[in-house]
Amino acid sequence: MSSGTHSTPDTPAGNVAADPADPATLVDRLRAGLPAEAVLTDPDITASYANDMASFCEAGTPAVVVLPRTVEQVQHVMRTATELRVPVVPQGARTGLSGAANASDGCVVLSLVKMDRIIEISPVDRIAVVEPGVVNATLSRAVGEHGLYYPPDPSSWETCTIGGNIGTASGGLCCVKYGVTAEYVLGLDVVLADGRLMSTGRRTAKGVAGYDLTRLFVGSEGSLGIVVRAILALKPQPPQQLVLAAEFGSAAEACDAVCRIMEGGHVPSLLELMDRTTIRAVNALAQMGLPETTEALLLAAFDTPDPAADLAAVGALCEAAGATQVVPAEDAAESELLLQARRLSLTALEGVKGTTMIDDVCVPRSRLGDMLEGVERIAEKYSLTIGVCAHAGDGNTHPTVCFDAADPDESRRARESFDEIMALGLELGGTITGEHGVGVLKKEWLARELGPVGVEMQRAVKAAFDPHHLLNPGKLF
Amino acid sequence: MSSGTHSTPDTPAGNVAADPADPATLVDRLRAGLPAEAVLTDPDITASYANDMASFCEAGTPAVVVLPRTVEQVQHVMRTATELRVPVVPQGARTGLSGAANASDGCVVLSLVKMDRIIEISPVDRIAVVEPGVVNATLSRAVGEHGLYYPPDPSSWETCTIGGNIGTASGGLCCVKYGVTAEYVLGLDVVLADGRLMSTGRRTAKGVAGYDLTRLFVGSEGSLGIVVRAILALKPQPPQQLVLAAEFGSAAEACDAVCRIMEGGHVPSLLELMDRTTIRAVNALAQMGLPETTEALLLAAFDTPDPAADLAAVGALCEAAGATQVVPAEDAAESELLLQARRLSLTALEGVKGTTMIDDVCVPRSRLGDMLEGVERIAEKYSLTIGVCAHAGDGNTHPTVCFDAADPDESRRARESFDEIMALGLELGGTITGEHGVGVLKKEWLARELGPVGVEMQRAVKAAFDPHHLLNPGKLF
Numbered sequence: 001m002s003s004g005t006h007s008t009p010d011t012p013a014g015n016v017a018a019d020p021a022d023p024a025t026l027v028d029r030l031r032a033g034l035p036a037e038a039v040l041t042d043p044d045i046t047a048s049y050a051n052d053m054a055s056f057c058e059a060g061t062p063a064v065v066v067l068p069r070t071v072e073q074v075q076h077v078m079r080t081a082t083e084l085r086v087p088v089v090p091q092g093a094r095t096g097l098s099g100a101a102n103a104s105d106g107c108v109v110l111s112l113v114k115m116d117r118i119i120e121i122s123p124v125d126r127i128a129v130v131e132p133g134v135v136n137a138t139l140s141r142a143v144g145e146h147g148l149y150y151p152p153d154p155s156s157w158e159t160c161t162i163g164g165n166i167g168t169a170s171g172g173l174c175c176v177k178y179g180v181t182a183e184y185v186l187g188l189d190v191v192l193a194d195g196r197l198m199s200t201g202r203r204t205a206k207g208v209a210g211y212d213l214t215r216l217f218v219g220s221e222g223s224l225g226i227v228v229r230a231i232l233a234l235k236p237q238p239p240q241q242l243v244l245a246a247e248f249g250s251a252a253e254a255c256d257a258v259c260r261i262m263e264g265g266h267v268p269s270l271l272e273l274m275d276r277t278t279i280r281a282v283n284a285l286a287q288m289g290l291p292e293t294t295e296a297l298l299l300a301a302f303d304t305p306d307p308a309a310d311l312a313a314v315g316a317l318c319e320a321a322g323a324t325q326v327v328p329a330e331d332a333a334e335s336e337l338l339l340q341a342r343r344l345s346l347t348a349l350e351g352v353k354g355t356t357m358i359d360d361v362c363v364p365r366s367r368l369g370d371m372l373e374g375v376e377r378i379a380e381k382y383s384l385t386i387g388v389c390a391h392a393g394d395g396n397t398h399p400t401v402c403f404d405a406a407d408p409d410e411s412r413r414a415r416e417s418f419d420e421i422m423a424l425g426l427e428l429g430g431t432i433t434g435e436h437g438v439g440v441l442k443k444e445w446l447a448r449e450l451g452p453v454g455v456e457m458q459r460a461v462k463a464a465f466d467p468h469h470l471l472n473p474g475k476l477f
Numbered sequence: 478m479s480s481g482t483h484s485t486p487d488t489p490a491g492n493v494a495a496d497p498a499d500p501a502t503l504v505d506r507l508r509a510g511l512p513a514e515a516v517l518t519d520p521d522i523t524a525s526y527a528n529d530m531a532s533f534c535e536a537g538t539p540a541v542v543v544l545p546r547t548v549e550q551v552q553h554v555m556r557t558a559t560e561l562r563v564p565v566v567p568q569g570a571r572t573g574l575s576g577a578a579n580a581s582d583g584c585v586v587l588s589l590v591k592m593d594r595i596i597e598i599s600p601v602d603r604i605a606v607v608e609p610g611v612v613n614a615t616l617s618r619a620v621g622e623h624g625l626y627y628p629p630d631p632s633s634w635e636t637c638t639i640g641g642n643i644g645t646a647s648g649g650l651c652c653v654k655y656g657v658t659a660e661y662v663l664g665l666d667v668v669l670a671d672g673r674l675m676s677t678g679r680r681t682a683k684g685v686a687g688y689d690l691t692r693l694f695v696g697s698e699g700s701l702g703i704v705v706r707a708i709l710a711l712k713p714q715p716p717q718q719l720v721l722a723a724e725f726g727s728a729a730e731a732c733d734a735v736c737r738i739m740e741g742g743h744v745p746s747l748l749e750l751m752d753r754t755t756i757r758a759v760n761a762l763a764q765m766g767l768p769e770t771t772e773a774l775l776l777a778a779f780d781t782p783d784p785a786a787d788l789a790a791v792g793a794l795c796e797a798a799g800a801t802q803v804v805p806a807e808d809a810a811e812s813e814l815l816l817q818a819r820r821l822s823l824t825a826l827e828g829v830k831g832t833t834m835i836d837d838v839c840v841p842r843s844r845l846g847d848m849l850e851g852v853e854r855i856a857e858k859y860s861l862t863i864g865v866c867a868h869a870g871d872g873n874t875h876p877t878v879c880f881d882a883a884d885p886d887e888s889r890r891a892r893e894s895f896d897e898i899m900a901l902g903l904e905l906g907g908t909i910t911g912e913h914g915v916g917v918l919k920k921e922w923l924a925r926e927l928g929p930v931g932v933e934m935q936r937a938v939k940a941a942f943d944p945h946h947l948l949n950p951g952k953l954f
Contacts, residue, residue: 122841122843123739123740124736124739124740124841124842124843125841125842125843125872126739127841147742168685169685169689171683171685175682175683176682179660180683180685182689182692183656183660192930192934196930197930198928198930198931198934199927199928199931200931202839202907202908203841203906204839204840204841204871204872204873204906204907204908204911205652205653205839205842205870205871205872205873206648206652206657206839206868206871206872206873206908206911206912207839207908207910207911208645208646208648208657208696208908208910208911208912208913208914208915209908209909209910209915209919209923209926209927210696210915210923210926210927210931210935210953210954211693211696211697211701211935211938211939212646212659212692212693212695212696213693213931213934213935213938215659215689215692215693216688216689216690216692216693216938218689219685219687219688219689220688224688236742236743236744237742259601262600262601262603263600263601265624265713265714266713267713304782305781305782305783306782362679362681362682362683362684363681364599364601364602364604364680364681365601365602365682366599366601366602391683393682394681394682394683395602395681395682395683396681396682396683429680429681430679430681431679431681431683431684431685431686432686433684433685433686434681434682434683434684434685435683435685436685437685438685438686438687442686446686446687449686449687450676450686450687451675451676453669453673453674453675454675454676454677454687454690457669457675457690457941457942458687458688458690460941460942461688461690461693461938461941462688463941464934464937464938464940464941465934465937476687477687
């Protein structure tokens, strides 16, 4: 293996370069194959492309931002970057939470947001063919008009792009029933580091021709190639879901209810948990009237033909686990009202101290109770407010560390607690990231999760696709 | 990229070897780390491990067959093979249909069938942890006792192993609703070519830590590493399915019905099609009393809470598409009876001429009608009997070429028609293999489907994991 060749990810100057010292050369070469308005060099503007939505992540200063509209233009950008040995950082809407879209110094920021066409929607084949800049909500609504459903629904769905969703393998609220982005990517067109175009996968329901490079690209955070077109699988639109809220006197009881529901063979379309800290933050923000005595709130939904029957069964399991109150919605409007509290959770927690750092640890759902207990212990240890909301049915927790970024000591404690939460997740047989990705934020932790052999093989795969280490360098590992 | 390094896949002598000329050295070295009964050298016995169930595929003579029972023993085999530069062909139950498990001359056949323990079944986490030699049906029954369901159901499910299913990314009848093996593999332990152990993936419902090497291994036909343990996702056991049979006066009408059913948003648990040739072969074999005037038979099933209602809706769509008769089963026994004909299809087609060659072309389901029409044209052109049964809901067809292997001219025509069917599949936007894999049988066609850039990148991935080209050489590309 060639593990010795990965040591200069952040410094383009470390590579064999044609003439990288002169940014003018780079910009001139890019302009030769791009329309004038697609090449941005004004530092005030390019600086605004420096980072995504993660806190605590280093970000460099891009040399130039390009906004191609065609596959050929992307190929031109990559050919130029490879010739000049300049790193390229691909970006979507920059709603990511791990710094995976952060610029590195002197890089080309390759924003795909202008490639935003929905090329095809086929109700018979149940597929959509899209460019990477299509916004998740735009696609969801467009397929909805054909009675179809694109499930992945990250909370940024109104602004995030499909390309970004593919890069980070996004999840969302519906994953407990419908899975994550990876399950919906059938085929990709990818511009490789050297500018060549590669097609992977298929537009058929099944296909096993060769290695599954399509799924290798999903979640690769732009480090293996530039996705310029995607064939996505769609589902038929399910019936409107009906929601139940259950209040518990302890987080342990709520987690017990989650286990009973899943062990009982139920398939909820949503199974979310909010802890005491989150409930209080939401109450403070929006006066939702959630009882202050409630220590945990569980939200379950079903989009089955008879959701009321499913809610009754799940409500009984919640009561058996100790729920103090069970409130099933009777219609869509009531359901929406119950979900409001969950939707406001992150905003509410941001209000606590001004800044948050959102962990994304996923544990086997049988260990969810241990996870919540451990986070409470960590919050106490560091004298911090850490609220947990969780995609409980998946065991995917979002412990959200609230802190004042202007307070250096609190910031340090925030980062330490954030790391300790990841350590706890690994200890419980979980992963450091269920859906947000690694980016810059969790690089060191990825190595811990994968171990030395795993990291070496991941680097070997990276080297196979990107021998000069130009694609989103410094991310993942 | 290193495309120049792939030229000696079949000849271990072409590599830098320690002492490969002497098979005694190899066997002695293997015996040093394996129990006596795990190393087979009797040529009469080792010859029986030469091939899987594919026709027309070259197979070499193994030097030795090993049957390890532990991970450490597999590591010993791979360390030895790498030191001596001897190729290794991993095998499960050898029920594959593309020659992917065929031996190459002088290789070590590494049979995983003795590693057959089910290590864990967790109803709360909905996972099973298994060794690769566990038989699919054994696992299915074991999880069934916990109210759980492992969906992938290749027709060899009573004998094929989970390791083989992972190697070939197996499908089955239930894929139209439940997807293929890839959807159910969460994590793997893999022994690499040099004997090191790598863990990939997770035991959690979600996880995006680094590149998805787990799915890269699924369908890699033993060419990247040896799977020694798998964490599999399970579903809750669905209600018993109810089946409907619909008879059509033409294949085109049956295909139209498939499109109407899928476009209508239905989610059948099975949607199978048999063409006229297949129906007649089944009638000849088993006197099932299928009307000889029927040109196509469609079988649809639902495992929903109210399957009779779903069958009624789908029956109406079949009638609208021109079905001459629609027969919904009223219970499980009647359903089983209707499925008998489908289950007998391949056996019946084998009876036509003694030998069959089973294609596995998957097309977008909107092109299913064109596919069936094209196969009929090809059968006429080559004066051959070609029966088609299809996982119609997936567009996955199994055109089955019937021929007399003792007749050289007919055999030649059989192979030519087999290839022409793959060409047709690609022309219709499909893939050469929906679920059977590439192996030896479809190597040339894989290159056509992937194109030169795709093949080069696949080879680069192969080289990253297997720099000496020892793992199942000569397969895929």
